Amino acid sequence: MSTMTVLFWISSILILPFWMLMWFLPKHEITAKLLGNPWYCIAPLTVPYVLLVIPNLLDIFLLLGTQMPTPEIVLEMFDDDTTIMLAWLHMLALDTLAGRWIWKRMNTTEKPIWVSMPTLLLCMMVAPLGVLLGMSITHEIETKKQEMTA
Template identity: 35%
Template sequence: MTEMLFVLTFAVAAPFWAMMILLPRWSWTARVISSPLIVLPVVVIYALLVIPAFGDVLPAVASPTLTGVRDLLGTSDGAAAGWAHMIAFDLFVGRWAWLDSRERGVPALVMAPVLLLTILLGPLGLAAYLAVCTRWRLPEGAATEPQHLG
């Protein structure tokens, strides 16, 4: 079951990435991506992996040590849970960046590689977007606080 959940993790997130990267101007993309619930399928997979192992997971994350985290992630269940964790947060960050970029008027051709970097190396994709968004300021009168986190 772990192998199936591992494979399913990216499969349920991929359509949302494809919409943001390949179909950024399609009206359905904005409708779908505007919902933070797009990460829910991955969160459910994560829960299916973590809840049964909660007794092992909680000590490793409540008082983390390098050895404890290595041992947790060094199992098939731990690696699959770690993967689901990364995919869920990368998708949430990618969603935020995509929505914010639309408010700022960042061109889709600029965002495509940023989103691809976010899929592959999440924090570096976030850093790239933070660098990109300094070039495109929010329009006058637009909210200065992130509006699309939840």
């Protein structure tokens, strides 16, 4: 098995418990403890990301720092397995942080699991849509903030 395959599965499996806690035990004290600190959510992804990005950092900066990215440049970048893996880790990290944010909003507004679980699943699969739905469902947070400042 290649290093890339191992990193893919380790990172994907290590992040899954956080999602399962948000889906199935959103109000449990263990979930609150683990997801209360964003460092815990991101930690399982940092080691594989650092292992891949450090040796390629100069190439990344030279490629993206010397020219405006174009569709052709991005497609060329994604011909490389390392870039694909870095993008996967990037997506896992940002999707998890977005899901954590929506999970906190769901708990703050006391949404039931039948509302939070599908929204968080959407956050994991297609984060921008999940975040939009989650923000819409928990819009009263902004309403309360506006009332407090008015």
